Amino acid sequence: MRSSPVTVVGAGLAGSEAAWQLAQRGIDVHLYEMRPRRQTEAHHTADFAELVCSNSFGAQAPDRALGMLKEELRALDSLIMRCADEHALPAGGALAVGRSEFSRAVTEALSNHPRVTVIREEVTDIPSGPCIIATGPLTSAALSKRIAELAGQRYLYFYDxxxxxxxxxxxxxxxxxxxxxxxxxxxxxxxxxxxxxxxxxxxxxxxxxxxxxxxxxxxxxxxxxxxxxxxxxxxxxxxxxxxxxxxxxxxxxxxxxxxxxxxxxxxxxxxxxxxxxxxxxxxxxxxxxxxxxxxxxxxxxxxxxxxxxxxxxxxxxxNTFINSPKLLRPTLQWHDRDDLFFAGQIIGTEGYVGSTAGGLLAGINLARLVSGRAPLVMPRETMMGALFHYVTHAEPADFQPMKANFGLLPPLEPPVRNKRQRYRRYFERGQEALRRWMERELAS
Ligand SMILES: Cc1cc2nc3c(=O)[nH]c(=O)nc-3n(C[C@H](O)[C@H](O)[C@H](O)COP(=O)(O)OP(=O)(O)OC[C@H]3O[C@@H](n4cnc5c(N)ncnc54)[C@H](O)[C@@H]3O)c2cc1C
CATH class of the missing domain: 2.40.30.260 (Elongation Factor Tu (Ef-tu); domain 3)
Incomplete structure (x- = not known):
């Protein structure tokens, strides 16, 4: 196993999930978070995975796109989903959480993990060495500037x-x-x-x-x-x-x-x-x-x-994001640097659950890379795979962040006309693809 630690920048939804996936695979992580020393315009606490606006993770039912995505994250031992489920509030068909209790649980799980060292500092340049950048829609100005330079992009933001x-x-x-x-x-x-x-x-x-x-x-x-x-x-x-x-x-x-x-x-x-x-x-x-x-x-x-x-x-x-179709591979690696990964809202996977999903895959893939194994692409029949495929293959000229939705999935063969049955079928097909992928790729 690798002896020197890898770097995760940003302990939001994506960075926390990435750090967890790495640590659970035996990789030492330096997790950088600039709060509370430096706050963003929307965060108010020092806790990890702070929910900056709504306290809802969206639909629960597996025949809804966000429900399907959540089930995949649960199957892949997501820390964010575990803490969200543990602190769920009544919210009809949605998964809403007690926001402080949720964020505190994520903070404790990572701070107490023997493989995670938390460093409360703003990162102002792209780190050298194996790294995941998950600094989110409110990435600090200094780092945004460096990412824009690296990306050759004039603007990295829009408004929300x-x-x-x-x-x-x-x-x-x-x-x-x-x-x-x-x-x-x-x-x-x-x-x-x-x-x-x-x-x-x-x-x-x-x-x-x-x-x-x-x-x-x-x-x-x-x-x-x-x-x-x-x-x-x-x-x-x-x-x-x-x-x-x-x-x-x-x-x-x-x-x-x-x-x-x-x-x-x-x-x-x-x-x-x-x-x-x-x-x-x-x-x-x-x-x-x-x-x-x-x-x-x-x-x-x-x-x-x-x-x-x-x-x-x-x-x-x-709201900061890079032009992922031009700059990222479906493994979430930078196009011309193998050990640099991006994850979360900054890659254009919109929303709390989509951002978490990016952190999860980037964490798995960086762990593989530093252990001498090839990073993975997820099956397109899964909501995660479909989302990462979209953000890395969309038209770069008018690329905008994307939420999980059934329109991203490959069509069913044979087609199913009834909407509810079609969504149910998408879910079952996705679960089957994920199970096979996990057996094949994650078992070793
Ligand atoms: C104003 C606003 C409202 C939103 N509302 C919703 C909503 O209601 N529902 C929803 O699903 N999605 C919402 N989103 C979209 C998005 O899903 C969330 O912002 C989500 O938190 C993104 O997760 P993330 O991990 O990518 O970023 P974040 O959760 O923001 O995490 C990034 C972390 O990186 C840290 N950081 C930033 N720069 C640096 C640096 N240079 N060095 C060290 N640390 C740094 C930040 O302090 C932060 O903790 C909203 C976004 C914005 C901007």
Whole structure:
């Protein structure tokens, strides 16, 4: 076994998972994390794998793309999935976690691992020697500059926004009520989500207020390059796109009935439990970059949130990623340096679970490389393999981060017309491919 340690930069979702996979394979790891000495714009703690926005890892069911990805991670002994499962909160069909308890568990597992040395320092250059860079969407400025130089890329970022969080006791019920969309949690107990209903008039007034609200001024260089991620648009940007863009987006009322009227409201704001104690709730899909007094004023127009106490307001952030189709191999190795790996959101695998998946493969592959074995490519029938294939083979000219989705998988042979059965079949095929791959590649 290799005697000198390998380097993992960034103890977020991807870096923590990578360090775990390496350490579990007997490799000594130096895990660099710049927090708490230097915080990013979105992190607030010193803990590893801090969830910077939502506390949800998305759908659980294996016939959903994120559910399928989670099952693969569990099969591959993912530390992030183990800690998420251990600290799960009620959230309908989704896996939401108590965010502090989850991150603390990840931090403890790594800090107590005999093969992991934690170094609380900012890394400002690309390390020499075997290394995984997993510094995420908010990679520090100095390192971003060095990666941009290495990549020959002018811009490494676009813009993204965070949703506000309110206290449970400040939500007025009714008119707000508890229900999960389509009663996915069974419908017998009160649902896991809190819903605030708007009639058409209230909705129109809300959209109008968003359009007229004052936004945080972008700095000059940001104005020149204002690029939002389409999957995470601020509500004020959606409001401008069309009168009903919000009613068909984050405020869609489908699968919900206001118990006072027995009817579906015109629009709904959903809130999801944010901490284990159940005292905090985040506004689902309500990323915003409005000025903070404006956020308070406009969000309090929502029935049920008139007296809302905000423990966090929305903000906008940089989101850094490299042009992976040009720069990475499907093993997550740099195109012209075998011992340099990238993983996590920085490679364009969007979301907590996708970022974790990259860390897992990079960890396995770096462990193999330093033990004299060839790094592996995952089967494309698995969600992990499909995701890494996409980010390393997409069109480089308009490459954007990608979430796990069934459209990335190779078509079924023969085709299955029924959607539910097709998704189920994708999952079964993926599990079979993963099992065979693990037997063949990971057994030795
Ligand atoms: C504002 C925002 C909101 C998001 N909201 C969601 C969401 O709600 N749901 C979702 O699924 N995904 C969300 N994402 C996308 C993404 O999945 C998460 O950001 C996820 O945390 C990415 O995991 P990661 O491991 O790649 O990066 P991170 O989890 O951010 O980890 C990177 C780590 O590297 C450290 N670091 C950075 N630079 C250095 C350096 N030079 N030296 C040492 N350490 C360094 C950071 O401190 C951090 O701990 C969001 C992203 C952003 C930017």
């Amino acid at each position: 926004a965070l949703a506000p969080i309110v206290t449970l006791e400040s939500i007025r019920m009714p008119p707000a009520w508890r229900q999960s969309r389509y009663d996915r949690d069974g419908g017998e107990e009160p649902g896991d989500y809190i819903n605030c209903p708007l009639n058409e008039q209230e909705y129109r007034a809300f959209v109008q207020a968003l359009r007229q609200a004052e936004r945080i001024e972008l700095r000059q260089f940001e104005k020149e390059d204002e690029r939002f991620f389409e999957g995470c648009l601020p509500i004020e940007v959606l409001a401008e796109r069309g009168d009903d863009a919000l009613a068909f987006g984050p405020m869609r009322p489908v699968g919900l009935r206001d118990p006072r009227t027995g009817k579906r409201p015109y629009a709904v704001v959903q809130l999801r439990q944010d901490n284990l104690a159940g005292t905090l709730y985040n506004l689902v899909g309500f990323q915003t970059n409005l000025k903070w007094p404006e956020q308070r004023r406009i969000l309090r127009m929502i029935p049920g949130l008139e007296e809302a106490q905000f423990v966090r307001l929305g903000q906008m952030h940089r």
